[in-house]
Amino acid sequence: MYNWNSSSTLATLLALLIISPIAAIFYSAFLGDTSLWPHLFSTVLPRYVYNTIVLMIGVGLLSIIFGVSSAWVVTRYNFYGKNFFEWALLLPAAVPAYIIAYTYTDFLEYAGPFQKFLRQLFNWSSPNDYWFPEIRSMGGAILVMSCVLYPYIYMMTRASFLTVPLSYYQTSLIYGRNSFFSVA
Structure with missing residues (x-):
């Protein structure tokens, strides 16, 4: 007791x-008061659930692609700046997601510096002269959230790749196998 x-x-x-x-x-x-629930179920809740599921799947897949591919390149290849990229790829995890979202939105919107540069470079005068993807969309949200969340996958995957002995990769190359799918 x-x-x-x-x-x-x-x-x-x-x-x-x-x-x-x-x-x-x-x-x-x-x-x-439970009278609100039927109204929510019939109007907005299905769309919110659908958007949440699409966002979860999209961010998950894109974060895995970003995290695993960058961890593979950093651990398996020697290139100029490798030591820099080993820690620089972790930096997005240090910045809150809403700050990165505001930064991407301001940078890529119509009045932002990137589109302004493109308009000056190609002498475009209106939005009808060119097509640019909308950053304030589901695709933009998936991209921005993936850029913020991939460092967590990168850290775990890189640590896992570093534990595999080099002889395993060499053996897979001798047998003509793909070292990523055979060993990693």
Whole structure:
């Protein structure tokens, strides 16, 4: 049996105080006025669930592509600047996602410096003169979130690639096998 003392009581009260806003949200969402749920189910909830699933799958796949490919290149090949890229590929994890999203949006929008440079370079005068993908779209959100989240996959994959002995890769090359799919 656990003996309660003053510090246990204080810790329990503090935990209840901290969790009370979350409990209030759950109470109002599920036990409060439930007449809103049928309206949400019939209007916006299916679209929100669909967008969430598309975002999860897209960000997951693109983050895996970015993270695994960059980890493979950095661990398996020697090139100029390899030491720089080993740690520089981790930098997006140090910046909050919303700051990177604002930066990409401001940089790539119509009034941003990138499109302004393209208009000056090619002498375009209006948006009808050229096509540029919309950054404020599902594809843009997937790209930006993948650029923020791939360093986590890069770290784990790079650590895994570094644990595989070099002799395994050499053996796969001797037998004419693809070292990425055979060994890694």
